[in-house]
Amino acid sequence: MLMKEKQPITPVTPMSTTSTAIEVDANGKGPSMMDDQGRAVKDRDTVCDPPEVQRPNLSMSQLSNIQDTSDEEIGPGSEPKMRANEVSVSYGDKQALQDVSIQIYDDLVTAFIGPSGCGKSTFLRCLNRMNDTIPSARVTGCIELDGEDITTSSMDVVQLRARVGMVFQKPNPFPKSIFENVAYGPRIHGLSSSKSDLEAIVETSLKRAGLWDEVKDRLQESGTALSGGQQQRLCIARAIAVDPEVILMDEPCSALDPIATAKIEELIHELRGRYAIAIVTHNMQQAARVSQRTAFFHLGELVEYGRTSEMFTNPRQSRTQDYITGRYG
């Protein structure tokens, strides 16, 4: 087992000429430095840096992670959809997550991998403040959605969760009809003005979730009567019915068979152009298949974050290498 203190968070660096230098710099940081940095950040009262400071061509705080914006998938200068900065989570006395900084981009799938209990689901749940439902959870740091800090108390969680949808590990349709499952979100948010409007939303959502052809003749049947894979696609349809900007998926395929998994993965590919997607998975092949960015978590830390293709072929951290090659986890 590797020791926690000896591994600082490594900011992910672009594949550029400066990457080695930064990496050396990053590796050169000792644990004490980390602590100083951490305190320094906390003294700033977790106020996020203004977005322009994070631009690669401008000066930045040492810990700010820079994403290579010249990536082929996104245009240069593109702003991350969500930006997490120095996020730490503790449940009571137990530190679950420490100083995680990640960006999530529009049109990209970001996969969170890591062994069980490493904090990846915890982090995912921070992104739409689902951790609020756990009384002992304490979140520090800063998470921005389109430059707006969502961790402040002035942020309306109800609106936030409409903008950042979520799909859970176990398919959890409401024990209501298929139609009602999808229509619930638009209804409580008042997205439809008429019944035909609502029906159109339901149809579009089910079509986008690739479920329409299978259920169009039985919309009034119970959502719980569907198969596991169909239920999960129904949950995805339910999430996209409120027209979110980001979709978080917490191990969406862990309860499904390979064929249903393949369908969900296909669906993720299709949804990618429309929403920013973050997915937690235990399955490394899945991460490699569906994502463009991968973050590796271990023991509550973000060990490495970068392009998926690089991460799986050429990981910078030995821990990442060990995990990916199956030495632990």
Added chain:
Amino acid sequence: MHRRVRRRYTIERWFRGVGFAAVALSILFLAFLLFNMGSKGLGGFSRYEAALPIDFTRSDLFLDPATLRGPDAEQTVASADLESAISKAAVEAYGPDADEMFGDAAITKLTKVIFADPTMLGGTSTLWLPVGSKLDVAAKGDSDAANEKLVDVLQARHSLRRTFNADFLTASDSTDPTSAGVWGALKGTFLTILVTMGLAFPVGVLAAVYLEEFATRNRWTDAIEVSINNLAAVPSIIFGLLGLAVFLNVMNLPRSAPLVGGMTLALMTMPVIVIAGRNAIKTVPPSIRDAALGVGASKMQVTFHHVLPLALPGILTGTIIGMARALGETAPLLMIGMRAFIAAPPTGMTAPATVLPVQIFLWSDEVDRGFVEKTSAAIIVLLLFMLLMNGLAIYLRNRFERRW
């Protein structure tokens, strides 16, 4: 190894045997109760009537058919001595022993008959009138020798018949068992349960929802939880004392009223509903809450759109148990004065009333032997009422469960 397996099977057989015996025993007790109540109580639903020829012209009634049309008709009949007229006619027909063979019920019926057809006052007519309590008991095969002889005389002349006692279901309490009925108590029970239900169900369910979904866990909520659990175990008569002290002495509400009875029973039922409600809410899977929160439902919407509908069958089960207990409760109602003799059905929430269990308790205390079967018959009515209410509640519960 082989021996161990055989021992395991032996233990299993034993366990099955003991379980079966327990079930059989409880069925036996239930069968005994039902048989006992049925055999004793069914007699309470019927009564004997005897034929009585009355010559109105020779009686001392002095009733003019013309006066029975006016507004004072009721008073005129009431002031007429129907009792002695009946008694005289009975002695004439069946001998001197028969002077007390008819009771209050006969007078009531005669009054009705006269009102229906005043012309009969001008001649002689033979009427079937319900016999008095002693003769009724004798006809049903359990009384003193004199009355049994009279029964033989009547039967020999075919002047005795058994009919359905509609008065038992439509009349209220009376000192005369043949004219006593359960209608007043039934109505009182209905009104009381209505108040109990109306208070305990919403308050109990909302308290359960608040404690389970909204309240933060701290010392105060822990203390409240312990108090509620204890409250559910408090003997019911204590609630009666509480009702007496608070509702009657402090709030000055009327004694013996369904309103006060219902409030007292609501105090007693509420903790049961709160506990059942909390347990039902706890069993709603957290994934449903997550799902609703995930699409942006507020806490309130999660609770009222998803958690509460799913918990409702469980809550209703708890409510049924609480209501059934309240329905059969006597002690707290005695404390707030519902044991008074009330001969008229309650006209409202604040009118004096009694309830079925209290009525049963009062009748079981009566000296007159005629009340024995009335007591059992009232128990049958109470059980049927309970069955009806539980059936309704179970129907409602299944409806909510079967929705999806």
